[in-house]
Amino acid sequence: MTTAETLKIGGVELGQGLILAPMAGITDLSFRRIAKSMGADLVTSEMVSAEGIVRQSGSTRLLLKSHPEEKPLAVQLFGSDPSVMGEAASIVAAEGADIIDLNMGCPVPKVLRQGAGAELIRQPTKVKQIVEAVRRAVTVPVTVKTRSGWSKSQINVLEVVKAAEDGGAAAITIHPRTAKQGFSGKADWHLIAEVKQAVTIPVIGNGDVTRPEQVGEMRQLTGCNGVMIGRGAMGNPWIFKQAKQLAQGENVSNPSVRERLEVMGHHLELYKESFSRWQSLSGIRSRLMWYSKGLRGSARLRAALSGCQDLETMIKICEDHFATLED
Numbered sequence: 410m411t412t413a414e415t416l417k418i419g420g421v422e423l424g425q426g427l428i429l430a431p432m433a434g435i436t437d438l439s440f441r442r443i444a445k446s447m448g449a450d451l452v453t454s455e456m457v458s459a460e461g462i463v464r465q466s467g468s469t470r471l472l473l474k475s476h477p478e479e480k481p482l483a484v485q486l487f488g489s490d491p492s493v494m495g496e497a498a499s500i501v502a503a504e505g506a507d508i509i510d511l512n513m514g515c516p517v518p519k520v521l522r523q524g525a526g527a528e529l530i531r532q533p534t535k536v537k538q539i540v541e542a543v544r545r546a547v548t549v550p551v552t553v554k555t556r557s558g559w560s561k562s563q564i565n566v567l568e569v570v571k572a573a574e575d576g577g578a579a580a581i582t583i584h585p586r587t588a589k590q591g592f593s594g595k596a597d598w599h600l601i602a603e604v605k606q607a608v609t610i611p612v613i614g615n616g617d618v619t620r621p622e623q624v625g626e627m628r629q630l631t632g633c634n635g636v637m638i639g640r641g642a643m644g645n646p647w648i649f650k651q652a653k654q655l656a657q658g659e660n661v662s663n664p665s666v667r668e669r670l671e672v673m674g675h676h677l678e679l680y681k682e683s684f685s686r687w688q689s690l691s692g693i694r695s696r697l698m699w700y701s702k703g704l705r706g707s708a709r710l711r712a713a714l715s716g717c718q719d720l721e722t723m724i725k726i727c728e729d730h731f732a733t734l735e736d
């Protein structure tokens with residue numbers, strides 16, 4: 410049995426510190442509410458452009474939609490100008506964000522071109538300036554999420570996290586892959602342990618946790634104070650609850666087909682609430698597929714759903730499919 414510590418970021422109590430990762434296009438309000446209901450101690454928004462917030466862009470505002478059920482909420486900002494980041498943070502905090510997370514790891518070209526995301530890894534001085542500016546602008550805790558470095562030959566995460574800590578960050582999340590690596594290879598959990606040794610603020614480990622037992626394994630190997638889960642929670646939000654059961658020394662069982670269908674149905678209802686019809690259909694199709702990932706016949710389900718343009722038919726196809734798996 411693994412004894413889980415409790416996590417506190419600034420004044421925000423976060424239980425066992427199991428966190429839903431920020432994922433653009435994925436961790437919208439519907440998914441955050443599902444993860445929260447399944448035991449996530451903290452959920453994080455998709456990354457939101459600081460410039461977009463300050464300019465009051467309509468599409469950016471949509472990303473900030475929240476619901477009391479998901480609280481506490483971390484809103485993640487990306488950008489490169491310290492004063493714009495500060496201004497955006499104060500707007501988001503005034504609207505109820507409990508934590509402001511700063512994206513310093515995104516390797517997507519669109520973000521890098523703005524000098525934001527992983528581009529900041531190459532400028533530890535700027536990391537400190539941005540954290541300081543945001544800290545001055547808000548009273549809620551400010552956290553930083555980063556990667557191990559720019560490339561294999563430029564692993565400078567310790568310098569980056571110390572700059573963030575010096576700037577006043579309340580916690581650090583580390584996804585130990587380089588920006589150049591994207592999602593290839595394996596996350597190097599040993600680097601999380603090194604970060605933990607290098608700073609005094611809480612460290613959240615992230616990367617490749619796809620099974621509940623890996624939460625305890627990551628804690629044990631790295632000494633991290635919290636564990637963030639991204640892809641492993643897509644279509645598998647039970648992972649949070651299961652990790653907590655394991656930490657209590659309880660047996661873990663997989664969700665029954667009925668439970669899977671219920672959660673999937675709830676997720677779709679929440680998803681439909683927030684989006685236009687067009688977005689709903691393509692988004693719903695991908696979300697339905699998440700829930701069948703790794704199960705028998707998922708390729709068959711994928712094929713059946715792929716051409717379907719009607720929500721009721723999609724749901725019927727899923728119900729019929731899951732009925733064939735009934736245990």
Ligand SMILES: Cc1cc2nc3c(=O)[nH]c(=O)nc-3n(C[C@H](O)[C@H](O)[C@H](O)COP(=O)(O)O)c2cc1C
Nearest residue numbers: 430431432433455456584616617618638639640641
């Ligand atoms: C589709 C997708 C979108 C992502 N978007 C973001 C993002 O907006 N901000 C961020 O910091 N990381 C983002 N990430 C990275 C994740 O937060 C996380 O660091 C990474 O997936 C590793 O964790 P995992 O192995 O648990 O998925 C994204 C990852 C994926 C797969």
